Amino acid sequence: MNKTNDTARSSGSGAARRSGSRSASRWFFQLVGSGLGAPLQVLTLGLVGAGVFVAFTLPELPDVQTLRNAQLQEPLRVYSADGRLIGEFGIERRRPVSIRQIPPLIIDAFLATEDSRFFEHRGIDTQGLGRALLSYLTTGEKAQGGSTISMQLTRNVFLSPEKTFQRKLAEVLLTLHVEQTLTKEEILELYLNRIFFGHRAYGISAAAAFYYDKALDRLTIAEAAMLAGIPKAPSTNNPITNPERALERRDHILGRMLELGYIDADQHAAAVATPDTAQAHRRGPDLEAGYVAEMARAEIVRFYGEDAINRGYRVTTTLEPRLQLAAQEAVRGALREYDRRHGYRGPEATLDIAGLSAAELDARLEEVTRVPGLTAGLVTQVSSSGAQVYIGRGERVELTRQALSWARTQRNLARWQGAKRHGPNAVAVGDLVRLARSSKGDWTLSPIPAVSGALVALDPHDGAVRALVGGYAFSDSKFNRAVDMRRQPGSSFKPFVYAAALDKGWTPASLLRDQAVKLTGNQRWNPKNADHKELGPISMRRSLALSRNLASINLLQSVGLEDAQNYIRRFGFDTQALPLGLSMVLGTGELSPVKLAEGYAVFANGGYHVTPYFIQRIEDGDGQVVFEAKPMRACADCWYKTGDKSAATRGLAAQGQGLAERVIDPRTAYQMTSLLREVIERGTGTRAKTLDRPDIVGKTGTTNDIRDSWFAGYQAEFVTVAWMGFDDFGKLGRGEEGGKAALGMWVDFMEQALKDRPVATLEPPSGLVEVRVDPDRGVETTARSGIVELVQEEYRDALLGPEPVRVASPSGDGARRSSGSAQRSAPRVMDDLF
Numbered sequence: 052m053n054k055t056n057d058t059a060r061s062s063g064s065g066a067a068r069r070s071g072s073r074s075a076s077r078w079f080f081q082l083v084g085s086g087l088g089a090p091l092q093v094l095t096l097g098l099v100g101a102g103v104f105v106a107f108t109l110p111e112l113p114d115v116q117t118l119r120n121a122q123l124q125e126p127l128r129v130y131s132a133d134g135r136l137i138g139e140f141g142i143e144r145r146r147p148v149s150i151r152q153i154p155p156l157i158i159d160a161f162l163a164t165e166d167s168r169f170f171e172h173r174g175i176d177t178q179g180l181g182r183a184l185l186s187y188l189t190t191g192e193k194a195q196g197g198s199t200i201s202m203q204l205t206r207n208v209f210l211s212p213e214k215t216f217q218r219k220l221a222e223v224l225l226t227l228h229v230e231q232t233l234t235k236e237e238i239l240e241l242y243l244n245r246i247f248f249g250h251r252a253y254g255i256s257a258a259a260a261f262y263y264d265k266a267l268d269r270l271t272i273a274e275a276a277m278l279a280g281i282p283k284a285p286s287t288n289n290p291i292t293n294p295e296r297a298l299e300r301r302d303h304i305l306g307r308m309l310e311l312g313y314i315d316a317d318q319h320a321a322a323v324a325t326p327d328t329a330q331a332h333r334r335g336p337d338l339e340a341g342y343v344a345e346m347a348r349a350e351i352v353r354f355y356g357e358d359a360i361n362r363g364y365r366v367t368t369t370l371e372p373r374l375q376l377a378a379q380e381a382v383r384g385a386l387r388e389y390d391r392r393h394g395y396r397g398p399e400a401t402l403d404i405a406g407l408s409a410a411e412l413d414a415r416l417e418e419v420t421r422v423p424g425l426t427a428g429l430v431t432q433v434s435s436s437g438a439q440v441y442i443g444r445g446e447r448v449e450l451t452r453q454a455l456s457w458a459r460t461q462r463n464l465a466r467w468q469g470a471k472r473h474g475p476n477a478v479a480v481g482d483l484v485r486l487a488r489s490s491k492g493d494w495t496l497s498p499i500p501a502v503s504g505a506l507v508a509l510d511p512h513d514g515a516v517r518a519l520v521g522g523y524a525f526s527d528s529k530f531n532r533a534v535d536m537r538r539q540p541g542s543s544f545k546p547f548v549y550a551a552a553l554d555k556g557w558t559p560a561s562l563l564r565d566q567a568v569k570l571t572g573n574q575r576w577n578p579k580n581a582d583h584k585e586l587g588p589i590s591m592r593r594s595l596a597l598s599r600n601l602a603s604i605n606l607l608q609s610v611g612l613e614d615a616q617n618y619i620r621r622f623g624f625d626t627q628a629l630p631l632g633l634s635m636v637l638g639t640g641e642l643s644p645v646k647l648a649e650g651y652a653v654f655a656n657g658g659y660h661v662t663p664y665f666i667q668r669i670e671d672g673d674g675q676v677v678f679e680a681k682p683m684r685a686c687a688d689c690w691y692k693t694g695d696k697s698a699a700t701r702g703l704a705a706q707g708q709g710l711a712e713r714v715i716d717p718r719t720a721y722q723m724t725s726l727l728r729e730v731i732e733r734g735t736g737t738r739a740k741t742l743d744r745p746d747i748v749g750k751t752g753t754t755n756d757i758r759d760s761w762f763a764g765y766q767a768e769f770v771t772v773a774w775m776g777f778d779d780f781g782k783l784g785r786g787e788e789g790g791k792a793a794l795g796m797w798v799d800f801m802e803q804a805l806k807d808r809p810v811a812t813l814e815p816p817s818g819l820v821e822v823r824v825d826p827d828r829g830v831e832t833t834a835r836s837g838i839v840e841l842v843q844e845e846y847r848d849a850l851l852g853p854e855p856v857r858v859a860s861p862s863g864d865g866a867r868r869s870s871g872s873a874q875r876s877a878p879r880v881m882d883d884l885f
Contacts, residue, residue: 124253125363125672129347131370132667135337138344141361146256150240154268157255158239159314160279163307166200169239174201174230175223202226204242248278249285249292250331262290264332272314273322276304277329290329298327338372339379339423341525342533343516343665350666363672368665369515369680374769377803378506378518383424385775385796386500386523387487393784395458396501398482404429409445416443422499422524425485430478438478440486440494448486450478454495499523503778505532506800508771509648509663511655513682513711516665517769518800519645530778537628537641538776541789542598543752543761544638546723547650549595549603551618552610552852553719558842559726560824561852562588565602568633576634578604581753581788588858590826592840595726596734598751600637607636609854621714622650623660638752644772647763651772654727655765657816658720659685659711683711690717691746691767691811717816718843724748724813725841727764735790736762739798746811747801751789756782760792767811769804773797820844828858 126141162169168176176199198206205225229238248258258278259265265274280300281289290297302323309319336344347366351359390396402415412429419427428440428448437451458477478484478496487497500523508518521531530536552561565586568578580600594602607615612633616626629640649663661683669678727748730736735751749764760775760783773796776783783792823837824830829851831837842850849855 124361127348127351127360127362127364127366129344129366129368131338131340131368131372131375133372134367135372136334137336137338137340137368137370138347139334139336140344140348144251144257144261145244145253146260147244147254147363148256148267150236150243152267153240153243153255154270154275156272157243157267157270157275157278159308159311160272160275160304161200161243163311163313164279164283164304165203167307167311169200170235172199174199174226199226200242201229201238204238204245205229207245208241246282247285248281249289260334261332262329271322271325272308272318273301273305273325273327274329276308276322277301277327280304290327291331294327294329297329301327338370338375339525340368340370340375340519342521342531343368343370343375343519345525345529346519346531346534346665351669364677365670365674366666367668367670369510369517369667370519370665371517374508374518374804375520377800378508378520381773381796381800381803382504382506382520383523384799385773385792386502386504387497388795389502389775389783389787389792390498390500391457395477395496396498398430398478398484399498400483401479402429402481402483404431404481409441412441413443416441419483420526422485422527424524425487425497425499428484428486430480430482430484433476433478433480440484442486448494450486450494450496454493458496499527501777502775502783503528503532504773504775504796505536505644506771506773506796507533507644507648508769508800508804509645509652510768511652511661511685511765511770513684514649514652514661514663515667515682516645516663518804519665532774532778533644536643536774538643538759538774539640539754540638540642540647540761540763541752541754541759542600542603542638543647543750543763543772543789544640544642545595545598545603545636546654546727546750547619547622547624548607548610548615548636549591549726550654550715550719550723551615552591552606553722553843554618554716555610555614555853556846556849557591557606557610557852558840558846558850559590559592559722560822560826560829560840560842560850561591562829562856562858563591563594563599563602564605564856565589565594565599566605568601568604568608570633578634578637588827588829588856590829592726592729593826595750596729596732598730598735603636604633607633621660622653623662624650638754644774647761648770648772651763651765652770653715654720654723655767655770656685656720657690658713658715658717660714661685661711681709684709685711691813693767693809693811716843718818721813721815721819722841731764735788736764736794738790738794739764739801742798742802742805744801744805744810746813747805749794749797751794753788753790757784757787758782760787761789762793762797764797764801766801766805767813768808769801771797771800771804773800815841818844820847822847822850824850829856 124141125145125147126139128136129138129140131137166176202222206222233241244254244256246255247253248255248261250261252258252261255278256267258281259267259270259274262278263270263274270278277290277297280297280303283300287293288296288300305314305319305322308314309316314322347368348360351364351366355362355364399419404412404415407415415429416427421427426442428442430438431441431447432439435452437449437455439447439449441447455477484496485498486494488494503522504520505522506518506520507516509515510517519533521533521535522528553559565580565588567585570576578600581598585601586599589597589599589602591606594606612631612635616629616631616635619629620626624640624642624646628642629635645663649661652661653659664680664682666678667680668676671677727750728745730750731739731748736749739747739749744766747764747766749762752761752763753759758776758780761773763770763772765771773793775787775792775796819841821839822831822842823833824840825832825834825836826838831850840850846852
């Protein structure tokens, strides 16, 4: 009975449940189907749709773990050997910092304005969303945002800026995932390093440097609040673009910081009363070396790809700042001096400035290319006593009559364009001119030189580039003449042919024929000496010192073109760029200054070939060294000696690994150094004697019609090549040979480079013997008039070389005539020679 009753109750209970379930279902569907159920229909469909979206979207979302290893875009930075910045490349200014390097004051400012409950919520702040929704429903305007810092980071890293339901739901899902994956400190660090502050500044550290030129730990409360207010509208409401709006937002944030207890009332009052001092602080380079910085950028792109520019690579170059500054000043000084020697070429432009205000004149000057050391200005007034020039920001300067006295019509009229002016009338109202200021504070007319120049200095021991200048200023011309230019080196190429002759048995005492060249075949070439004279038999030493073209051609003819070219290949030259003809000795091939310096380094280091390089080390964005130069070196202590160091002639085997290949006999290197010293002592390079250094040697070079002026030379520590010429191959003008235009630049640099450095001496290597030689006849003599030559011992009995050039005996009339003729034919002005 009880069992039956229990069954009945159970059955009745089940029926009741089924009946209740059916009743609830009917009630729910009736409610959904009624007018009141419309919102529920939407909610139900929304929940179902969201579930389906999550199911399909979640597997497709990006891996949040990538945030841990995210490579922040950071510019490529290029430094000198001692760590001075010389260049920065990249779209974004960024200086990543760790959360430990960010003061609490700055964090508080951002939390006050962006997410005060950041450390309480788990990515989605429901209270914040509620306040934002209520504000929107009340005012109809989106006055408050509901996004947390975690949501902003997720949106900036992973998602597009489009405002759609799908994107917003993906943002929520990703934010929850980010909060589960990263710590709050990691999220905050990523956020503060990624946010945009306007003016290409990304991250709080870069923003502090740009707006206030300060490190983070030096920011005031007011400055921190100002920076915290920028990310809301970085391009329009920053303190430079819109200072009024930015100040208003700063004070709002200060109020929030007071409200949240981050600062007290006194701090708040002081901060609000503080005027803002933000301005654009665009850090320039610590060292001007734009040509080398661009070389480094090109190499990074070549090896690591175009996007490497924004991966934070740090390139340390081999540049020495002191030498780089000396090179820059030497090039600019030489080019300005050339310009003054050849007269004023007129203004860069002539503008109609009548009636323009100072602000309008400023706008015109802002459009002018800035060139270091030269100030752009507009002539506003001219009188018999001088001219007045407006140089910007309300400042006007005076050019006296004396300051304009040099500005006469250019002597080289073939290059003159425009009206011919001179003296006080050299300038006119509206002229756009450049000015330079002397050490005494006086202003002078100083246009950007039309002539170009280049200088490179290498360490001959390993080829490291210590200084490189590719033009007057990188901002004026990006073309790197030191590396990318190919010009004929003229007679500065002769030493390589002379070295080939020494290697084949000629000696410094050997006589050469300085007379018309006998050509075979149908050649119409008719080479001449620069002075159009012939000196007859002349020693190899004197021939190179005076840069005799005919003697050099006859020497090459005797050595043999193919043998000479094979020998010259040892210096690192591409023989494809050299003509296979007798004109090769006159430097009719095409070389860059760097390539010519590479060749001269072989003489300077005792015969080793070293390859020029300018990158010492490359580090990636994490500070890991990804490249370090390991150049092959010449024997560092077996050639020159300085001070008390002992001269060494140790064998190569003692030098160990990393030794460069010795490509020429050290005796030949020594003899060439001696011959090149003669160029300075009694030849075409005597202007270098002003340095009063017995350890410098070199060779002048000038091309046809004086279109290129070269000087290549060296000392124990530096191989330096200087060049001057016009980019359009125009003529430099009379008197601008290598012994003047280029040598002046070279001397100015070497004077600074060798300052306070001891004089180096060079002891002859074994295998050379002293022989007293008659300089006119090239034979051994006991007379006091003879000069001592060091010759290779195997050639002592053949001083005149494999093909002796004979002269008459001293007692004969022919000898007296030959000697007298040579003396009378010797030019008096060495600067007129190549």
